[in-house]
Each structure stands twice: as C-alpha cells, then as structure tokens.
Amino acid sequence: MEEIGAAQVRETKDITETDDIVLDVDIVEAGYEAGDPRIFDISFQVRRGQLLGLIGPNGAGKSTTIKTLLGLLKHAKSKVEIGGANKSYAYVPEQPVFYEDLTLWEHLDLAAAAYGLEYGQFQETAERLLKQFGMEPVRNDLPAGFSKGMKQKMMLMLGFLVQPDIYIVDEPFIGLDPRATKDFLRLLEAERVRGAGVLMSTHVLDTAEKICDDFVLISGGKIAATGTLEDIRAQAGLPEASLFDCFDELA
Numbered sequence: 001m002e003e004i005g006a007a008q009v010r011e012t013k014d015i016t017e018t019d020d021i022v023l024d025v026d027i028v029e030a031g032y033e034a035g036d037p038r039i040f041d042i043s044f045q046v047r048r049g050q051l052l053g054l055i056g057p058n059g060a061g062k063s064t065t066i067k068t069l070l071g072l073l074k075h076a077k078s079k080v081e082i083g084g085a086n087k088s089y090a091y092v093p094e095q096p097v098f099y100e101d102l103t104l105w106e107h108l109d110l111a112a113a114a115y116g117l118e119y120g121q122f123q124e125t126a127e128r129l130l131k132q133f134g135m136e137p138v139r140n141d142l143p144a145g146f147s148k149g150m151k152q153k154m155m156l157m158l159g160f161l162v163q164p165d166i167y168i169v170d171e172p173f174i175g176l177d178p179r180a181t182k183d184f185l186r187l188l189e190a191e192r193v194r195g196a197g198v199l200m201s202t203h204v205l206d207t208a209e210k211i212c213d214d215f216v217l218i219s220g221g222k223i224a225a226t227g228t229l230e231d232i233r234a235q236a237g238l239p240e241a242s243l244f245d246c247f248d249e250l251a
C-alpha cells in the first residue's frame with residue numbers, strides 16, 4: 001500500500017503477465033479537499049485491445065477519476081492496478097504540458113530517454129510519427145509557437161512513442177482537424193491490435209459511439225451506466241437510440 005498524504009489510501013499491485021487486464025480501477029471516493037469527495041464508487045477495468053470510453057456531462061467527475069487513477073489526488077480512497085507485463089502507461093492530458101525551451105524533437109528525445117527506449121528504435125518511431133502527424137516541418141521548432149491542434153498532436157506523439165500497455169487519453173478530439181483525427185484513430189487502432197488498452201474520456205459522442213467497445217457513463221460523481229452500446233441502450237430504455245440520446249436520458 002502506498003500512502004500519499006493523510007487522507008489518501010491508494011494501493012497499487014502487480015498484474016501478472018498472463019492477465020489480460022491492463023487497468024483495474026476501484027475508487028471508493030476521491031476529491032480535492034479533505035471531507036469533500038467529488039466522486040464515489042467508481043470501478044471499471046480495461047483489457048488488452050479494449051477501448052473504453054469515459055463519458056459524462058461537464059463537472060460529472062471524468063477528470064477527477066483520471067487524476068485519481070494516476071495517483072494525483074491527495075484525498076482519495078482507491079485501489080488501482082495499472083499496466084500489464086511492462087507496467088507502462090501513457091497519459092495524454094487534455095491541456096498540453098511542455099517545456100518552453102525544448103523543440104518538438106527534443107521533447108520526443110527526452111520522453112524516449114525517460115522511458116529507456118533504445119536510440120535506434122526511438123529514431124525510427126519518432127520519424128514515423130512526425131510523418132504520420134504531418135509535423136516534420138516543425139520538428140526543430142518550440143511548441144510555444146504551435147497552434148492548439150499542433151500542441152495536441154505533440155502530446156499524442158509523446159504517448160505513441162512509448163508504446164505502453166495502456167493509454168489514458170483525456171479528450172483527444174477537441175482541437176484536432178478531421179485529417180489529424182483520422183490519423184490519430186488509425187494509430188490508436190494499430191496499438192489496440194498490438195495489445196494496448198485505451199481509456200478515453202470524451203464529449204465527442206458520435207465518434208465515441210463508432211470507436212469504443214464499452215462505456216462508463218459518469219453523472220454527479222457516480223457511475224450512471226456501463227457496458228456496450230447495447231447495454232447502455234437497455235439501461236436507458238431506448239433500444240436503437242444513439243449514444244447521445246442515451247446519454248441525455250441517463251445523465
């Protein structure tokens with residue numbers, strides 16, 4: 001058990017190599033101040049190759065759930081098992097985080113060094129990602145001068161570079177143009193085929209409906225519905241309905 005702050009009880013334990021589960025989350029409660037929890041009883045798992053959509057209205061508790069499973073909140077009672085055989089994960093935040101003085105290429109290089117990637121493999125993967133995201137022309141530029149979508153692409157590239165067991169992606173679609181969205185989804189699909197799991201928080205429900213295997217719908221800090229689109233439709237009492245209509249009914 002790992003104690004981080006008086007009110008936090010966050011356990012991490014190993015997932016065995018034979019296990020298909022790459023993320024196992026069991027949150028009793030979590031919040032930003034002692035005695036003021038914002039999310040309650042949130043439990044779910046992500047398996048290899050699975051894309052789980054974390055959806056819910058503004059303020060429902062999606063980001064709080066993600067911060068809790070990353071171990072970033074002081075006031076949390078939770079048990080989280082993260083990563084498969086390699087114990088590796090990539091977190092792609094909604095708000096880009098970068099170093100003012102490092103170029104795009106230097107960011108990639110730094111991430112590769114931090115994760116201990118072999119240099120030849122790093123170069124090959126980084127070159128491929130620069131091409132795939134159309135970012136070759138700005139490889140030696142500082143990200144402070146990038147557009148919102150370009151910063152978002154940099155964050156996605158840093159995640160893909162690492163090829164982790166699980167991707168935790170917070171709202172990837174806002175800011176990406178249609179071409180970049182397509183490139184991102186193609187890369188994500190390839191990673192799922194490789195065996196990576198994905199937890200993705202998003203408001204873009206028409207895309208989520210097409211790409212996610214399963215959903216966790218959070219409302220008012222609690223789980224309002226879980227399962228496949230069919231399960232969600234049954235829970236909403238709306239057979240044939242879109243994810244958007246089910247969301248409206250359940251949230």
Ligand SMILES: Nc1ncnc2c1ncn2[C@@H]1O[C@H](COP(=O)(O)OP(=O)(O)OP(=O)(O)O)[C@@H](O)[C@H]1O
Binds near residue numbers: 058060061063064
């Ligand atoms: N840094 C913070 N300090 C205090 N309270 C916060 C903080 N961030 C979020 N909250 C509160 O926690 C609750 C859940 O917010 P959270 O950010 O998890 O929602 P969300 O589902 O991610 O919403 P959105 O879709 O708008 O991003 C809300 O009541 C919000 O006011």
